[in-house]
Amino acid sequence: MNSQRTVLVTGGGSGIGKEICKRFYNDGYQLVVVSLDAGELDVLHDELLALNTANAQPVHRLALDLTRPDASQRVSDFCDEIHCDIDILINNAGFGLHDKHADLNLDQVNAMLHLNILAVSSLCHLFANRMKHSKPSTPNTIINIGSTSAFQPIPMLAAYAASKAFVVSFTEALAVELKEDGIDVHCVCPGTTKTPFLDVAGLSDNTRFGSTAYIAHKIAMSPKDVANLAFNIVGTKQTTAVPGLVNKLHYQMTHWLPNVMVQPVVNRLFNR
Ligand SMILES: NC(=O)c1ccc[n+]([C@@H]2O[C@H](COP(=O)([O-])OP(=O)(O)OC[C@H]3O[C@@H](n4cnc5c(N)ncnc54)[C@H](OP(=O)(O)O)[C@@H]3O)[C@@H](O)[C@H]2O)c1
Secondary structure: OOOOOEEEEEOOOOHHHHHHHHHHHHOOOEEEEEEOOHHHHHHHHHHHHHHOOOOOOOEEEEEOOOOOOOHHHHHHHHHHHOOOOOOEEEEOOOOOOOOOHHHOOHHHHHHHHHHHHHHHHHHHHHHHHHHHHOOOOOOEEEEEEOOHHHHOOOOOOHHHHHHHHHHHHHHHHHHHHOHHHOEEEEEEOOOOEOOOHHHHHOOOOOOOOOOHHHHHHHHOEOHHHHHHHHHHOOOOOOOEEOOOHHHHHHHHHHHHOOHHHHHHHHHHHHOO
């Protein structure tokens, strides 16, 4: 247990982010949690206190829309206000939209791209600079939550998959750039996971056999398993990590098989 260290988690009010908060809190970390819904943050706070009543570490909560232009700076200012140096930044907040791109609501698409891409880039920029100026005894860490959808273009999830391709590519380059500054950078890429994500994306109706929503619900893994991977990757040399056997196979196939073999299968699986 390391009670001195602080982890900042975006999107910690629900799903994978909430499990990440619990995992780190259980290990003695102080938390800074940013999420959209203040009520969800209050529930998280109560659940965390119930987990560790003997030795409760602070849980700082910031309800904030990370798609606001000044949001990342607001997060950094909040850390100053509460006098917190961040040892681990976890960019987890994100959402997807499932439909033909031309049929989606453009404002929603733009908000998704802002959250999945611009907020990740801005927070990495601000906190890499903050981390460079701190002198930690153990390396500082940035973890970005990607997705297996990053590994190939996906019809009906075109903009979402492309946004996660940005996250993986960006994270792998950042890992090299920040090595000499003693900052470890990782990308955790879950496949389908049992969280409200599927409902938000428009994939809640899993009644039609063989549909994308049906398959997604069938193979979905637990958010706890994803959180465990995010926790265990700290201090390792692995940059990109994929939880679960099916997702690992997916990763290997998209990396080692030629695109002319992979893409037609993906198109058939998702374009329905
Ligand atoms: N679940 C999956 O199948 C899956 C698969 C691969 C990758 N991922 C990735 O995993 C990450 C977490 O997703 P999840 O599955 O845990 O979904 P989730 O349960 O819907 O959680 C998303 C979190 O992001 C927050 N959020 C959404 N919009 C925000 C905004 N504008 N500003 C601040 N926070 C915002 C949400 O807050 P509210 O709850 O208040 O809206 C929520 O706490 C995402 O990056 C997602 O792309 C998920």
